[in-house]
Amino acid sequence: MKRSVALRLYAMLAFMAVAIATGVVLSMPEASAATGSASGYATQNGGTTGGAGGQTVRATTGTAIHAALCGRASASTPIIIEVEGTINHGNTSKVSGESCNTADGVIELKQISNVTLVGVGSGAVFDQLGIHIREASNIIIQNVTVRNVKKSGSPTSNGGDAIGMESDVRNVWVDHVTLEASGGESEGFDGLFDMKNNTQYVTLSYSILRNSGRGGLVGSSESDVSNGYITFHHNLYENIDSRAPLLRGGIAHIYNNHYAGLNESGINSRAGARARVDNNYFEDSKDVLGTFYTDAAGYWQVNGNIFDNVTWSSPGEDNNPAGPNPQSNTSVSIPYSYTLDAASCVPSVVRQTAGANTGMRESDGNCTPQTPDPTEPDPDPTEPDPDPTDPTGTNLSIGAGSDGSSKADGTSYGNVRDGNMNTYWSPTGSTGAISIKWSSATTVSRINIREASGATGNIGSWRVVNAGTGAVLASGSGAGVITFPSTSLAKITFEITSSAGTPRVAEFETYAG
Known part of the structure; x- marks a missing residue:
């Protein structure tokens, strides 16, 4: 040899x-x-x-x-x-x-x-x-x-x-x-x-x-x-x-x-x-x-x-x-x-x-983010396809404002609207409220609450509230997609009323439909 x-x-x-x-x-x-x-x-x-x-x-x-x-x-x-x-x-x-x-x-x-x-x-x-x-x-x-x-x-x-x-x-x-x-x-x-x-x-x-x-x-x-x-x-x-x-x-x-x-x-x-x-x-x-x-x-x-x-x-x-x-x-x-x-x-x-774990989206040069070309190889073909019930269209939270009842050290209200699953908001205790707000009335009929990695299942019961009128739009338990009748509002609040652990809301997405 x-x-x-x-x-x-x-x-x-x-x-x-x-x-x-x-x-x-x-x-x-x-x-x-x-x-x-x-x-x-x-x-x-x-x-x-x-x-x-x-x-x-x-x-x-x-x-x-x-x-x-x-x-x-x-x-x-x-x-x-x-x-x-x-x-x-x-x-x-x-x-x-x-x-x-x-x-x-x-x-x-x-x-x-x-x-x-x-x-x-x-x-x-x-x-x-x-x-x-x-x-x-x-x-x-x-x-x-x-x-x-x-x-x-x-x-x-x-x-x-x-x-x-x-x-x-x-x-x-x-x-x-x-x-x-x-x-x-x-x-x-x-x-x-x-x-x-x-x-x-x-x-x-x-x-x-x-x-x-x-x-x-x-x-x-x-x-x-x-x-x-x-x-x-x-x-x-x-x-x-x-x-x-x-x-x-x-x-x-x-x-x-x-x-x-x-x-x-x-x-x-x-x-x-x-x-x-x-x-x-x-x-x-x-x-x-x-x-x-x-x-x-x-x-x-x-x-x-x-x-x-x-x-x-x-x-x-x-x-x-x-x-x-x-x-x-x-x-x-x-x-x-x-x-x-x-x-x-x-x-x-x-x-x-921008950033890791954001879907590898890029701009088309006309201010519109695009998902990767489906003809490109999948970096991880073993990963499941997106949930077909996920909302589609423009996430209205991007570019909006946000506030809340309190925020734990190291977290920020703005983290729920930055498109980054690695950042999040937590209340100072086991319950609290986080809001998305706009400078003028905006029509919303669906939200998506995404929990940060390691905190899945921590959110217990909740209410979705029209912050301008105090009307309860929906109530339930657990994170995910929440639908309600189409409503014109300037501020929408996700109020966590119980939890199984410290809530960590990575994204509070809002959609017109």
Whole structure:
């Protein structure tokens, strides 16, 4: 037996042993498990297809992800890794092999190519564990949550970055992910989405970045200007102090994003960076565009943005805000095709499409979210089809207001109308009320109360009340779809009168029919 053949056979046998131990499930080769196709700059430089055409495996631990990478015939053999469950330090170990270069305590995509990492089933959560992409190309990461990754304290992972790319990275598409922290650098966290040291042709789309001191950067210092050709579109940046993103050198296309609660600064273009900023919606924020904390100027082209309750600081030696009346100071040509949603509908579209576990919906460019093309492969064909009794049409809660009788620590009234099943409202006790409200009378005949994961069955008895008149529209028990005679009202209340556990309402959907 030739030595090369023997080595490959040995590697395969080793992989099979690790697979059995770590829970890797193999399936036959198939088309890409990623839904849709790459957009933005990730379509350039040959395009981004991830593991399309390769073998599909299922992984429920970080070690299993590493084992799948190490079990390939080569570091460039296409592979689709479907991830389900919680990935953490306790189940993420280094695996060795000729086709991989992994490490403990981090998902290491190093010196590899042609990989898709996609969350399926009940969801994939990388808890306090970052994803590190280094010397790699043609990578897709889709439909996962990465949370609370720290660079100091315990445990630490990936230098504190949720997703970090560095050292000659090319063609990465990150789509429908949720990246979140629980504070800033003083609490041990760093960036949510960082690119440095010659990273190019990257797209971040339909994703949520929130509750962090730093959204992300392109370039680690004023001299690290080899990065660029980055697209950010249809993302929600929420409760971020700065770096949304920070750009050092290179070109970025930033369109149809919703920025809510940028506390110190937003798009920080510096060190010669050039940003095209199209049809974004900025609200309740400060210094959302400009060059900040440096005298190394950056540049921007602005088109069609909305600035809603945005404040601007005064110019200074190291501070050059673009506002209060942002004007273009450069011109950026975009080489790919794209369709812009009107900025006025961006908050609604982004809330219905962005983040993990939101149905992989995308906008059609006319302010209307669309479900994935049915001709695309199902990321998890074992999942049941949607309940045919679920309401159809426009969820009127998206873009409406909300309030309630009380809210438990860490929950929010707004969480019931953000289109995100990972956030929720709870009352301070075992009962309480949550309401959806509009600025004018709205016709409603059906609501859908969705409980958060882990709280199914907690809601006991309830009443649905027309808050304007006090009339009881319906009563019963348990969450789900509730119908009643078509009613014109400005505020509707779901009142929980008993419970089997702490109620957690993830979504309070309202429909006309």
